[in-house]
Amino acid sequence: MDLVYGQPLKELLQISSYFKEQLIVLVKTEVSEKAAKQAEQIPCYLVDESTDLNKIKNKKKAVLGGSIKNNEFAVKINADYLLQPSNEKQFFDLGLAKKLADNNTTVVLMFEELLDKNSFERHQFWKNYMEVVYYCKKKGTKFFVASGNKEPLNLKHPKVRQNLAQLLGLDEVNAKKYLDGVALK
Amino acid sequence: MKIEKVKKKTIPAALREKKRYVLIEILADKLTEKDFYFGFWIELLSFFGSKGLAEINPRLVVYKDNKVILKCTRGKETELIAGIAFIKKIRNKKVILSPIATSGSVKKLKEKAEFD
Numbered sequence: 001m002d003l004v005y006g007q008p009l010k011e012l013l014q015i016s017s018y019f020k021e022q023l024i025v026l027v028k029t030e031v032s033e034k035a036a037k038q039a040e041q042i043p044c045y046l047v048d049e050s051t052d053l054n055k056i057k058n059k060k061k062a063v064l065g066g067s068i069k070n071n072e073f074a075v076k077i078n079a080d081y082l083l084q085p086s087n088e089k090q091f092f093d094l095g096l097a098k099k100l101a102d103n104n105t106t107v108v109l110m111f112e113e114l115l116d117k118n119s120f121e122r123h124q125f126w127k128n129y130m131e132v133v134y135y136c137k138k139k140g141t142k143f144f145v146a147s148g149n150k151e152p153l154n155l156k157h158p159k160v161r162q163n164l165a166q167l168l169g170l171d172e173v174n175a176k177k178y179l180d181g182v183a184l185k
Numbered sequence: 186m187k188i189e190k191v192k193k194k195t196i197p198a199a200l201r202e203k204k205r206y207v208l209i210e211i212l213a214d215k216l217t218e219k220d221f222y223f224g225f226w227i228e229l230l231s232f233f234g235s236k237g238l239a240e241i242n243p244r245l246v247v248y249k250d251n252k253v254i255l256k257c258t259r260g261k262e263t264e265l266i267a268g269i270a271f272i273k274k275i276r277n278k279k280v281i282l283s284p285i286a287t288s289g290s291v292k293k294l295k296e297k298a299e300f301d
Binding site for chain 2 (some may be wrong): 015018019111115119133154155156157159160161163164166167
């Protein structure tokens with residue numbers, strides 16, 4: 001499974017079928033949700049504090065982290081995915097990892113954002129995510145690396161993403177398990 | 186004076202450094218072997234640094250029909266495959282690289298890649 005932003009779904013479908021994996025497409029509106037469903041992909045609502053949560057009950061929800069407030073919001077609404085809990089600054093700790101594990105929330109590293117950073121920011125980013133994986137391992141929180149791309153050609157092969165998770169500190173079995181079963185909640 | 190030919194001593198196979206081979210498929214049009222190797226090397230070097238790259242010791246073994254077999258130190262194949270993720274463009278051409286298989290011998294990978 002891979003998490004991507006809404007984009008030209010036709011091209012996306014071609015590449016994902018080449019990789020033989022299903023995609024979770026981040027959507028914001030009902031129209032884009034329908035389009036994702038028609039393309040046989042799994043839609044997931046990207047929510048923030050302004051979103052009306054009553055409208056999207058019983059639907060997959062993802063929260064874009066990157067601040068203490070957003071990370072806590074993901075815990076509060078019992079989101080399915082917490083994207084980018086940290087960036088160049090660390091906003092993730094053991095307490096948050098525990099809460100996310102209790103809620104069965106998956107922590108996701110959007111790889112495209114790491115690629116866009118310059119070398120100095122990239123090393124801070126990488127260091128923070130090694131720490132995130134360490135906390136996730138301790139508390140049994142699910143973690144996986146997603147392409148998180150805005151262009152279909154930047155999709156990453158699942159094996160590559162599994163190896164990236166292993167490089168961050170996850171063991172081989174869990175890296176594969178989390179990658180395969182993230183949508184099977 | 187007669188010069189004697191001395192046969193070069195080779196390290197026995199059991200004592201040689203163990204290596205692994207990775208088969209990768211390239212999705213890009215008109216990418217030469219040199220271009221691929223250069224792009225691949227640069228991205229790996231920028232992420233792992235000189236020391237990391239020396240430990241991985243990646244080498245290009247075969248490049249044919251948009252499939253490539255790379256050699257690396259045993260136990261470092263995770264780094265090599267993860268390094269692929271950092272390659273977005275080579276010579277301003279967008280590429281998609283997908284690892285197909287990892288093996289201890291080139292023969293098996295050649296069979297898998299259907300090289301002659």
